[in-house]
Amino acid sequence: MGKRMVVVGGVAGGASAAAKAKRENPELEVVVYEKSPHVSYGACGLPYVLSGEIPSLTKLIARTPEAFRKQGVLVHTRHEVVEIDPESRTLTVFDHGEGRTFQDRYDHLVLATGARPQIPPIPGTEQEGVYTLRTLEDGERLLQALEGAKRAAILGAGYIGLEVAEAFRKRGLEVTLLEAKDRPLPHWDEEVGGLLKEELERHGVEVWTGVKVEAFRGMGRVEAVETSEGVVPADLVLLATGIRPNTGLAQAMGVALGPTGAIATDERMRTNLEGVYAAGDVAESFHRVLKRPYWLPLGDVANKHGRTAGSVIAGKEARFGGVVGTAIFKAFGLAVATTGLPLERALKEGYRAKKVFIQSQDGAHYYPGSAPLWVELVYEEGTGRLLGGAVVAHGHGALRIDTLAALLHREGTLEDLLALDLAYAPPYSPVWDPLLIAAQQAR
Ligand code: FAD
Numbered sequence: 001m002g003k004r005m006v007v008v009g010g011v012a013g014g015a016s017a018a019a020k021a022k023r024e025n026p027e028l029e030v031v032v033y034e035k036s037p038h039v040s041y042g043a044c045g046l047p048y049v050l051s052g053e054i055p056s057l058t059k060l061i062a063r064t065p066e067a068f069r070k071q072g073v074l075v076h077t078r079h080e081v082v083e084i085d086p087e088s089r090t091l092t093v094f095d096h097g098e099g100r101t102f103q104d105r106y107d108h109l110v111l112a113t114g115a116r117p118q119i120p121p122i123p124g125t126e127q128e129g130v131y132t133l134r135t136l137e138d139g140e141r142l143l144q145a146l147e148g149a150k151r152a153a154i155l156g157a158g159y160i161g162l163e164v165a166e167a168f169r170k171r172g173l174e175v176t177l178l179e180a181k182d183r184p185l186p187h188w189d190e191e192v193g194g195l196l197k198e199e200l201e202r203h204g205v206e207v208w209t210g211v212k213v214e215a216f217r218g219m220g221r222v223e224a225v226e227t228s229e230g231v232v233p234a235d236l237v238l239l240a241t242g243i244r245p246n247t248g249l250a251q252a253m254g255v256a257l258g259p260t261g262a263i264a265t266d267e268r269m270r271t272n273l274e275g276v277y278a279a280g281d282v283a284e285s286f287h288r289v290l291k292r293p294y295w296l297p298l299g300d301v302a303n304k305h306g307r308t309a310g311s312v313i314a315g316k317e318a319r320f321g322g323v324v325g326t327a328i329f330k331a332f333g334l335a336v337a338t339t340g341l342p343l344e345r346a347l348k349e350g351y352r353a354k355k356v357f358i359q360s361q362d363g364a365h366y367y368p369g370s371a372p373l374w375v376e377l378v379y380e381e382g383t384g385r386l387l388g389g390a391v392v393a394h395g396h397g398a399l400r401i402d403t404l405a406a407l408l409h410r411e412g413t414l415e416d417l418l419a420l421d422l423a424y425a426p427p428y429s430p431v432w433d434p435l436l437i438a439a440q441q442a443r
């Protein structure tokens with residue numbers, strides 16, 4: 001009989017691990033337990049279903065339980081793993097459909113329990129009309145709430161707040177974005193936050209920064225948000241105030257967490273317990289600039305974690321090479337991409353860091369329709385080592401970030417960047433690529 005692999009959580013990390021392991025080693029028995037009704041979907045697409053650009057939530061589903069079954073992977077939805085005993089390698093599972101508990105066993109276990117929204121301790125969050133956005137079910141609830149809603153308040157101008165502000169405007173709502181810190185996207189340097197604020201306001205979003213939300217007013221159904229700066233009327237509130245990894249099950253069975261509070265893993269996604277792996281938002285990655293564990297809860301990372309764990313369990317040689325912190329998102333007409341460390345963070349980390357921030361173009365100045373494009377480079381004084389960067393553009397020009405990410409993976413310098421043969425034609429770039437202009441200025 002083949003060995004038994006059990007996966008807890010069936011979205012990005014879990015689904016990737018299960019599919020890869022079965023493909024690499026068809027002898028493996030592969031079972032997935034997922035407490036929600038859905039597996040293997042792209043949560044990243046949720047904002048575009050809310051905006052109406054994607055016609056339905058089902059479009060986000062990559063693989064149904066039936067499709068998994070055809071591949072030989074057994075998927076149990078509405079099944080929650082409530083306890084795991086690593087000594088006997090047994091799990092206790094609660095079947096929400098049947099209302100019964102049963103036991104299972106594993107030879108290999110993948111913890112892919114993901115993350116959950118962090119709910120701020122503000123009075124009134126339990127009322128109707130207050131939502132979070134994480135799962136397909138959250139998407140269903142928000143889609144319903146959008147029917148008839150007129151005024152939305154969004155707490156948090158991070159990734160979700162910024163993407164959903166656009167979606168809500170596209171649905172015709174009045175939108176107020178309430179951010180506790182002094183700018184949108186506060187984890188990055190201020191110039192990018194400034195560009196975002198202008199873009200949001202140009203599209204009719206009210207942006208309140210440095211604001212403390214004190215309470216949600218209402219008689220069981222939200223009516224307004226009380227803040228340090230005044231009252232915002234709202235019939236729909238979205239809490240987009242960050243996430244935390246779902247580590248409860250792991251901790252209870254003795255799996256060690258790392259310094260970030262997510263599960264500590266090695267390059268093969270193994271935890272401290274024999275036969276137990278972790279993948280996705282519940283797990284840490286190695287940061288190749290900081291040279292220490294880092295929590296980067298992103299979909300592409302979750303897929304790579306899962307694929308690595310699945311390959312290793314199937315007996316193949318595989319390693320996850322780590323992250324440099326690359327991310328990209330869209331806010332109305334702007335594409336905002338960042339990688340590595342912003343200047344503020346680099347200085348806090350003790351680097352003798354400096355930055356340049358330049359405005360250039362995404363095409364030759366004479367080419368019709370060419371638009372502004374901004375580049376930030378963060379580098380170490382003296383050595384010229386690149387530490388981070390950002391590219392903000394009106395479209396795919398922001399994918400220049402991948403050149404910076406590639407350099408960060410190899411500890412590249414400004415000189416390395418200047419030596420690169422980058423693409424040029426008038427519709428796509430000025431003759432000196434904006435990355436090269438920024439690097440020249442930094443040098
Ligand atoms: P999750 O998606 O959290 O899935 C974990 C699953 O485990 C859940 O379904 C949960 O029900 C299940 N589970 C938990 N505990 C148990 C248990 N005890 N028993 C059984 N099942 C359990 N990332 C990007 O890279 N780019 C983007 O553009 C992007 N956009 C996003 C937009 C939105 C609105 C959101 C919410 C996220 C976005 N992300 C994006 C992040 C990306 O979706 C996540 O990184 C990814 O979903 C993580 O996958 P995961 O499998 O690790 O965790």
Ligand code: NAD
Pocket residue numbers: 120155156157158159160161163178179180181185186187211213239240241242243296297298327328329330
């Ligand atoms: P986030 O960490 O990106 O942003 C949270 C924001 O909320 C921060 O700006 C923070 O200062 C603010 N905040 C916290 N408490 C507040 C309060 N009480 N009042 C007002 N503001 C407050 O988190 P998120 O936007 O919830 O997104 C969650 C995760 O989803 C991200 O970490 C990311 O992993 C993922 N995601 C990624 C993408 C992408 O890559 N394009 C898109 C959407 C979501």
